[in-house]
Amino acid sequence: QKEVEQNSGPLSVPEGAIASLNCTYSDRGSQSFFWYRQYSGKSPELIMSIYSNGDKEDGRFTAQLNKASQYVSLLIRDSQPSDSATYLCASRLRSSGDKLTFGTGTRLAVRP
Amino acid sequence: DTGVSQDPRHKITKRGQNVTFRCDPISEHNRLYWYRQTLGQGPEFLTYFQNEAQLEKSRLLSDRFSAERPKGSFSTLEIQRTEQGDSAMYLCASSAKGSYEQYFGPGTRLTVT
Numbered sequence: 001q002k003e004v005e006q007n008s009g010p011l012s013v014p015e016g017a018i019a020s021l022n023c024t025y026s027d028r029g030s031q032s033f034f035w036y037r038q039y040s041g042k043s044p045e046l047i048m049s050i051y052s053n054g055d056k057e058d059g060r061f062t063a064q065l066n067k068a069s070q071y072v073s074l075l076i077r078d079s080q081p082s083d084s085a086t087y088l089c090a091s092r093l094r095s096s097g098d099k100l101t102f103g104t105g106t107r108l109a110v111r112p
Numbered sequence: 113d114t115g116v117s118q119d120p121r122h123k124i125t126k127r128g129q130n131v132t133f134r135c136d137p138i139s140e141h142n143r144l145y146w147y148r149q150t151l152g153q154g155p156e157f158l159t160y161f162q163n164e165a166q167l168e169k170s171r172l173l174s175d176r177f178s179a180e181r182p183k184g185s186f187s188t189l190e191i192q193r194t195e196q197g198d199s200a201m202y203l204c205a206s207s208a209k210g211s212y213e214q215y216f217g218p219g220t221r222l223t224v225t
Contacts, residue, residue, distance in 0.1 A: 004154075008152075032212045034212075034213070034214075036216075042218070042219075043201075043203055043216040043217060043218050043219045044155065044203070044216050045216070046213055046214070046215060046216075049212065049213050051212075088154050088155075090154070092212055096168075097160070097167060097168050098143060098145070098160060098167075098207065098212065098214075099145065099157040099160060099168060099170075100145075100155075100157065100214060101157070102154025102155050102156070103154050104152065104153055104154050105154055
């Protein structure tokens, strides 16, 4: 079982819709979670970090964490074609220093 | 505040050659990380430094790989006797003291022919 799992997609949504990206993790020692956006051929760009159960909102983005279910999600409201990218979920284990463990990413396509 | 920079951005080398990559972190970020990413995969951790101390190395980092951060500022990653399987994007990230958020540089794309 991979430490961080994501559906590879593609997830296709129409412009203006809410895109929901999901991520599960296997190690209950995971303490911090991050969402990165990666355009094709580019490096990952940090969008959100979340450390506590519940929701965290930043503009059109909302990260949700449920530690009991070992589940992290990212909601993108009013999706735009420019949001089309691969979204990477990453976790940091309390016991493994500062390294991040990434999922394989979910490709999002926003249709105009 | 400039971001993480990496040099070169692209490197093509022949199998068996040595290559060295450089990373300059965000100013005053005390932690620096190296990751490797291949097509269709997420970044995989290689090693990280806190100031000049190398605190962790992945099992992925064979003896052919070495990293340094001599003065706690920029870092270099050297790959000796490159193999075709080393072809990947090599990513550097940095984070500030007291923060777990890591910010990535543009990466160095290595192609071993």
